[in-house]
Amino acid sequence: MSTSVAVSVRPDPKIRVQRVNIWYGAFHALKDVTFDIPSRSITAMIGPSGCGKTSLLRCLNRMNDGIRGFRIEGEILLDGCSTLGGRDLTKLRKRVGLVFQRPNPFPLSVFENVAYGPRVHGEWSRSRLGEIVEPALCATALWDELKDRLEENALALSPEQQQRLCISRLLAVQPEVLLMDEPCSALDPVATARIEELMQELKQSYTIVIVTHNMQQASRASDYTGFMWLGELVELDATTTIFTRPAQKQTEGYVTGRFG
Amino acid sequence: MKRLIGIASWFFPSLTGLCCLLILAMVVIILGDIALHGVQRLSWEFVTAEPRVGMTEGGIFPAIFGTVLLVILMTIAVVPLGVATAIYLHEYARQQSKIVHLVRLALQNLAGVPSIVFGLFGLGFFVAFLGSGIDAVVFGGRLTYAQPCVLWASLTLAVLTLPTVVVATEEALRAVPRNYREAAYAMGATRWQVVRRVVLPQSVGGMLTGAILAISRGAGEVAPIMFTGAAYYLPYLPKKLNDQFMELGYHIYVMTTQSPDVEATKPILYSTVLVLLLVTFALNFTAIIIRSRIRRKLRST
Ligand SMILES: Nc1ncnc2c1ncn2[C@@H]1O[C@H](COP(=O)(O)OP(=O)(O)OP(=O)(O)O)[C@@H](O)[C@H]1O
Numbered sequence: 001m002s003t004s005v006a007v008s009v010r011p012d013p014k015i016r017v018q019r020v021n022i023w024y025g026a027f028h029a030l031k032d033v034t035f036d037i038p039s040r041s042i043t044a045m046i047g048p049s050g051c052g053k054t055s056l057l058r059c060l061n062r063m064n065d066g067i068r069g070f071r072i073e074g075e076i077l078l079d080g081c082s083t084l085g086g087r088d089l090t091k092l093r094k095r096v097g098l099v100f101q102r103p104n105p106f107p108l109s110v111f112e113n114v115a116y117g118p119r120v121h122g123e124w125s126r127s128r129l130g131e132i133v134e135p136a137l138c139a140t141a142l143w144d145e146l147k148d149r150l151e152e153n154a155l156a157l158s159p160e161q162q163q164r165l166c167i168s169r170l171l172a173v174q175p176e177v178l179l180m181d182e183p184c185s186a187l188d189p190v191a192t193a194r195i196e197e198l199m200q201e202l203k204q205s206y207t208i209v210i211v212t213h214n215m216q217q218a219s220r221a222s223d224y225t226g227f228m229w230l231g232e233l234v235e236l237d238a239t240t241t242i243f244t245r246p247a248q249k250q251t252e253g254y255v256t257g258r259f260g
Numbered sequence: 261m262k263r264l265i266g267i268a269s270w271f272f273p274s275l276t277g278l279c280c281l282l283i284l285a286m287v288v289i290i291l292g293d294i295a296l297h298g299v300q301r302l303s304w305e306f307v308t309a310e311p312r313v314g315m316t317e318g319g320i321f322p323a324i325f326g327t328v329l330l331v332i333l334m335t336i337a338v339v340p341l342g343v344a345t346a347i348y349l350h351e352y353a354r355q356q357s358k359i360v361h362l363v364r365l366a367l368q369n370l371a372g373v374p375s376i377v378f379g380l381f382g383l384g385f386f387v388a389f390l391g392s393g394i395d396a397v398v399f400g401g402r403l404t405y406a407q408p409c410v411l412w413a414s415l416t417l418a419v420l421t422l423p424t425v426v427v428a429t430e431e432a433l434r435a436v437p438r439n440y441r442e443a444a445y446a447m448g449a450t451r452w453q454v455v456r457r458v459v460l461p462q463s464v465g466g467m468l469t470g471a472i473l474a475i476s477r478g479a480g481e482v483a484p485i486m487f488t489g490a491a492y493y494l495p496y497l498p499k500k501l502n503d504q505f506m507e508l509g510y511h512i513y514v515m516t517t518q519s520p521d522v523e524a525t526k527p528i529l530y531s532t533v534l535v536l537l538l539v540t541f542a543l544n545f546t547a548i549i550i551r552s553r554i555r556r557k558l559r560s561t
């Protein structure tokens with residue numbers, strides 16, 4: 001029996017996850033997960049600790065590939081093309097970027113942090129890097145705060161600025177999809193609110209998938225919400241539906257705080 | 261029972277403190293003795309002139325020159341090799357693979373081999389095997405590299421200090437947080453780009469620490485160079501890689517055991533030991549300065 005539910009087809013899915021199973025060694029971490037991620041929207045993944053949210057996210061840009069004993073079955077399509085077969089991880093990760101739970105800027109200057117991605121993808125001219133860095137910092141509202149501190153070490157910034165910087169760093173490689181793994185868990189409520197605001201702006205041009213432990217955040221900030229439990233995607237639907245009249249008992253129990 | 265605990269509470273701290281004092285005392289006594297006796301014959305002439313009259317007169321300049329040359333050549337050989345090995349082991353190789361296991365085992369064993377064995381290895385491998393090979397192939401059988409010389413001596417020392425450099429470098433690589441690497445990979449960086457632009461800048465300080473440890477170790481070794489290049493007495497400085505050379509540690513050994521008049525060499529023996537210590541400190545100090553320069557440079561960019 002599988003409780004996984006395919007979401008009714010929406011127009012223009014950016015990513016299609018089809019019957020994905022993953023294993024870490026003998027441990028079956030994702031079970032038959034199937035869903036679509038609509039373009040230019042925010043999809044939130046919620047669920048109790050250890051249910052496989054991070055694992056799912058990391059499958060989308062193949063960050064799990066290096067792990068010993070990792071195995072994946074099923075299919076993940078990006079714009080209709082398979083992402084699992086190819087050997088070229090660089091191209092995939094350029095299109096599908098990941099923001100980590102803890103802000104992890106490089107111990108380099110603000111400028112160098114944002115320029116890192118473009119450099120990796122072959123952009124060396126300092127002036128052209130400047131043209132990339134400025135809009136990337138503007139997009140996260142960091143430019144005004146930091147335009148005079150571009151040469152300062154990024155580790156000197158506040159945690160919230162660091163997390164914004166990490167988002168800017170990702171935007172600088174001009175991805176299409178942003179994956180965010182609990183991006184606000186290291187931040188205070190004010191900083192969290194500002195990151196959420198930022199997400200609303202970014203969704204005009206990017207497809208965003210966010211993992212969160214914070215149900216208010218999912219209900220406030222996302223268009224679609226998926227509930228995961230023990231490696232299965234129990235239910236995924238419009239956020240208002242999930243939080244007001246979910247189809248599954250387990251989902252209802254979780255969002256009303258009765259378990260999890 | 262209570263009393264026992266009471267006694268233990270002052271006895272063990274005092275014991276550990278005493279041990280520290282003992283170590284301090286040993287260092288002070290050794291260094292003090294050397295410095296006290298050493299300065300008597302220390303002079304400008306002593307560090308710039310050649311030995312004369314069966315090494316009872318004159319200076320030790322050739323030995324100072326030889327030591328510095330030897331250590332520099334050794335560093336040039338061992339640092340790239342050790343760093344590359346560590347990078348391969350830590351960044352590229354699959355951790356459970358046979359080859360990694362074997363290389364680690366080899367390094368551990370290498371670290372435990374007595375230094376005289378390195379000397380014999382150097383003689384057998386570098387001088388007799390590689391040297392003869394080079395002579396046969398490149399120099400048409402003319403004796404050029406099939407003899408003890410500064411090149412083979414420094415390479416022998418490089419083999420001796422290789423484990424030090426590899427271990428220190430691996431330590432430095434391990435200290436680079438995983439999330440820096442993940443961040444770079446998540447943006448599509450290749451493995452080499454991650455190593456080159458994230459891992460290396462972060463760990464270069466630790467690598468140079470490895471070089472410093474290697475220098476400390478290498479500069480004091482006599483056994484590995486005895487058969488591979490150090491000379492009893494040479495009236496000239498080494499000018500080519502296949503020249504022999506004088507070295508401070510070996511010179512001390514020669515003066516104490518092989519000189520025609522051991523008693524007469526005693527005063528300058530002390531000074532030579534002092535110079536050996538100073539040269540080792542100077543080499544170390546140079547490496548430390550280079551390291552802090554590089555660190556500062558990395559921090560500012
Ligand atoms: N590298 C790995 N090797 C083995 N097992 C792993 C690995 N990564 C995750 N797992 C296991 O897979 C399961 C799902 O982990 P995952 O990190 O995806 O959960 P999560 O939903 O993100 O949890 P959290 O909310 O705590 O972040 C867990 O049971 C975890 O122990």
Ligand SMILES: [Mg+2]
Pocket residue numbers: 053054055181
């Ligand atoms: Mg997680």
